[in-house]
Amino acid sequence: MVKQAWWQRGVIYQIYPRSFNDTSGNGIGDLQGIIAKLDYLNDGTPDSLGIDAIWISPFYPSSMADFGYDVSDYCDVDPLFGDLAAFDRLVAEAHRRGIKVIIDYVPNHSSDRHPWFVESRSSRANPKRDWYIWRDPRPDGGLPNNWGSAFGGPAWSWDEGSGQYYLHQFLKEQPELNWRNPQLRAAMMEVLRFWLERGVDGFRMDVVSMIVKDAELRDNPPDPQADPALPPNEIYRRQLHLYNEDQNEVHGILRDFRRLLANYQDRCLIGEVLDYGLSRWVRYYGPDGSELHLPFNFRLMKQPWRAQVIRSSVDELEVILLPFAWPNYVLGSHDVPRLASRLAPAQARVAAMLLLTLRGTPTLYYGDELGLENGLIPSDKLQDPQGLRLGAQRSRDPARTPMQWDGGPQAGFSVAQPWLPVSADYRVRNVAAQSADPSSLLNLYRRLLWYRRARPCLQGGSYRALDAGSNDCFLYLREHPSQRCLVALNFSGRVRHLTIPRETGGVVVISTYLDREETVSLASLALRPHEGVIVKLD
Numbered sequence: 315m316v317k318q319a320w321w322q323r324g325v326i327y328q329i330y331p332r333s334f335n336d337t338s339g340n341g342i343g344d345l346q347g348i349i350a351k352l353d354y355l356n357d358g359t360p361d362s363l364g365i366d367a368i369w370i371s372p373f374y375p376s377s378m379a380d381f382g383y384d385v386s387d388y389c390d391v392d393p394l395f396g397d398l399a400a401f402d403r404l405v406a407e408a409h410r411r412g413i414k415v416i417i418d419y420v421p422n423h424s425s426d427r428h429p430w431f432v433e434s435r436s437s438r439a440n441p442k443r444d445w446y447i448w449r450d451p452r453p454d455g456g457l458p459n460n461w462g463s464a465f466g467g468p469a470w471s472w473d474e475g476s477g478q479y480y481l482h483q484f485l486k487e488q489p490e491l492n493w494r495n496p497q498l499r500a501a502m503m504e505v506l507r508f509w510l511e512r513g514v515d516g517f518r519m520d521v522v523s524m525i526v527k528d529a530e531l532r533d534n535p536p537d538p539q540a541d542p543a544l545p546p547n548e549i550y551r552r553q554l555h556l557y558n559e560d561q562n563e564v565h566g567i568l569r570d571f572r573r574l575l576a577n578y579q580d581r582c583l584i585g586e587v588l589d590y591g592l593s594r595w596v597r598y599y600g601p602d603g604s605e606l607h608l609p610f611n612f613r614l615m616k617q618p619w620r621a622q623v624i625r626s627s628v629d630e631l632e633v634i635l636l637p638f639a640w641p642n643y644v645l646g647s648h649d650v651p652r653l654a655s656r657l658a659p660a661q662a663r664v665a666a667m668l669l670l671t672l673r674g675t676p677t678l679y680y681g682d683e684l685g686l687e688n689g690l691i692p693s694d695k696l697q698d699p700q701g702l703r704l705g706a707q708r709s710r711d712p713a714r715t716p717m718q719w720d721g722g723p724q725a726g727f728s729v730a731q732p733w734l735p736v737s738a739d740y741r742v743r744n745v746a747a748q749s750a751d752p753s754s755l756l757n758l759y760r761r762l763l764w765y766r767r768a769r770p771c772l773q774g775g776s777y778r779a780l781d782a783g784s785n786d787c788f789l790y791l792r793e794h795p796s797q798r799c800l801v802a803l804n805f806s807g808r809v810r811h812l813t814i815p816r817e818t819g820g821v822v823v824i825s826t827y828l829d830r831e832e833t834v835s836l837a838s839l840a841l842r843p844h845e846g847v848i849v850k851l852d
């Protein structure tokens with residue numbers, strides 16, 4: 315069996331830095347705060363969480379219109395989060411513990427405060443004019459085309475000074491970079507080199523499937539399946555994204571990224587690829603594996619949480635992936651409601667077992683190991699520009715509340731008033747309390763992570779789903795030449811009795827209830843309501 319890379323074996327933990335741990339006392343998390351919690355993440359013992367890599371959402375200088383996804387300097391750290399010296403310390407301290415560091419790279423757009431854009435907008439003759447996407451109005455005076463911004467309204471804003479429109483598919487403070495311009499491309503490659511030289515182990519590329527647009531910027535057709543009740547400003551969600559996203563030319567750029575990474579040892583390229591259907595998504599690995607190592611797979615977050623639906627989603631992926639293409643699964647992020655709020659609370663434990671036992675790299679969102687739920691954000695505290703523009707129900711703030719470390723003031727996150735309120739349940743739901751409770755969700759995550767780490771069959775073994783007589787359960791075998799195990803997950807609130815074909819017996823090594831380790835017969839395996847088990851076979 316081929317030796318696996320760290321990004322295939324390991325588990326990635328996403329940190330939203332504003333919300334993780336504040337050491338400067340301004341209510342906003344910082345890089346030093348992450349350093350202070352590295353031992354929590356992995357100190358080499360099973361008392362720590364046991365993740366392998368952290369992905370840190372943007373910490374670059376920014377006007378924070380989109381909380382860091384509007385970068386005004388790609389090669390520095392915003393003073394809110396620290397400085398480059400703190401970043402270097404973070405990399406060194408993470409590496410000392412064997413933790414890899416993945417950073418966010420935001421190639422689709424910069425901030426309108428970025429010196430490149432300031433120059434670009436200064437005049438039509440400026441050498442950086444073409445680093446962004448500028449267009450005249452249509453002959454009838456209308457917008458250059460019909461595209462919408464994902465945050466509402468049209469994707470074009472008028473620049474009075476230079477008399478043209480510029481493109482932004484997010485906020486008007488996030489002008490889109492022009493990847494058809496060779497100098498811009500070279501400058502963005504330099505950014506990658508800058509961080510590779512500083513020792514980062516990989517990049518998560520923000521909306522990378524959007525960076526190239528149709529050369530003629532043609533109008534998008536309407537989406538016949540769009541919800542007719544969408545408010546008028548939701549132009550983006552009423553269209554098919556035929557010309558603004560997923561253009562063929564993006565693949566050449568991804569191969570350039572990989573060629574650059576190949577000059578360094580063992581680095582990894584992850585990309586945010588939006589939903590264009592499985593057959594378009596799979597192209598982001600490249601025809602021969604020369605593009606993204608891991609195009610993020612969000613499919614499990616978008617499906618109804620039912621055993622057979624989730625199984626189909628996994629099976630479809632397993633069928634479509636060529637042997638070089640390594641799967642991955644994401645169950646939570648800073649852009650979607652909290653996992654524990656999307657599922658019945660008891661299913662959060664089943665979700666943990668699923669995520670950490672499927673074949674492929676899991677990405678775990680900070681706080682999901684505690685079962686953090688959507689925070690309640692009073693309307694006057696709303697921060698997210700998406701929520702401010704499209705309505706509180708579209709706000710991403712609820713999934714970004716401060717990490718809950720202990721039952722003290724501000725949940726141990728900060729000595730100051732945090733930028734978003736700490737969730738009301740912090741006195742009972744926090745790292746300290748769950749560490750002391752042997753059957754807590756946090757301890758389940760720890761058990762699963764450390765078990766997975768020691769089991770080649772879970773890290774790299776094959777996957778095969780089984781039918782076992784209940785549509786409410788999802789069962790699969792993970793097999794490796796030296797060991798095998800069975801994972802059985804009950805998605806329902808009822809006891810289920812399963813008959814596992816061609817297997818006689820095994821040992822339950824972990825139950826999501828964390829209360830049994832025992833030899834079982836597989837001719838009749840009983841799962842309690844919302845129970846998942848890992849059964850060691852042979």
Ligand code: NOJ
Nearest residue numbers: 380383484520521648649
């Ligand atoms: C995707 C990021 O995950 C999201 O948080 C951000 O608002 C948009 N890209 C724009 O950068």
